[in-house]
Amino acid sequence: MLCAIMMLAAGAIGAVAITGEYGTGLIRTTFAAVPARRSVMAAKVGVLTLVMTGYGAVVAALSFWLSQAILARRDAGVSIGDPGSLRLVVPLVFADDRHWAAVVEHALPSSAWTRLVDVRYDPGVGIPFPWTVGGAWTVFAAPRRDQ
Structure with missing residues (x-):
């Protein structure tokens, strides 16, 4: 559920980042400064990728911490340092x-x-x-x- 919410948030942030300048008219200033449209879009995608990767890492860490706090009450939690705990994440993705x-x-x-x-x-x-x-x-x- 949390993953679906994160994907919706990432999609919304990406849409606003790309279309926001068009709504305010600032895109004219951007293209006046940098006429190469591909370079502008590549820069936007790069910055957005870095920001959303950081956001995803924070959400993943909080999700792991919260689920382990719940599981620890039932003596089923694991630490991130336990052998094999990171191997559970990559195949799921x-x-x-x-x-x-x-x-x-x-x-x-x-x-x-x-x-x-x-x-x-x-x-x-x-x-x-x-x-x-x-x-x-x-x-x-x-x-x-x-x-």
Whole structure:
């Protein structure tokens, strides 16, 4: 639940950061100072990424602390320094059953190539978000920005 609230907050903050200057008209001043629109957007994305990473780290630490305070009352809590406690976190973020992780994986050319050349691929066996051949070809057909 807390993760969903954090994602909604991050999306709202990102939208305000990008569109806020347009609403006030300050975008004209920004583009007068830096006419390269891609550079401006890249700078905004970079700053927003750093801020939201810090925000996410604080929320994750508070969430861990709060859940361990509750579990410690039932003699089930663990310390962050206990062996294996950090290994519980990373697989939860990049699990195969997460839709966003599948979307990121499906956008990678290496994964698309693997899908196209793997003749043993069976989308009905334990894959919650399976590839399609058309989707894999779309990754290669999409125009790249650096061309």
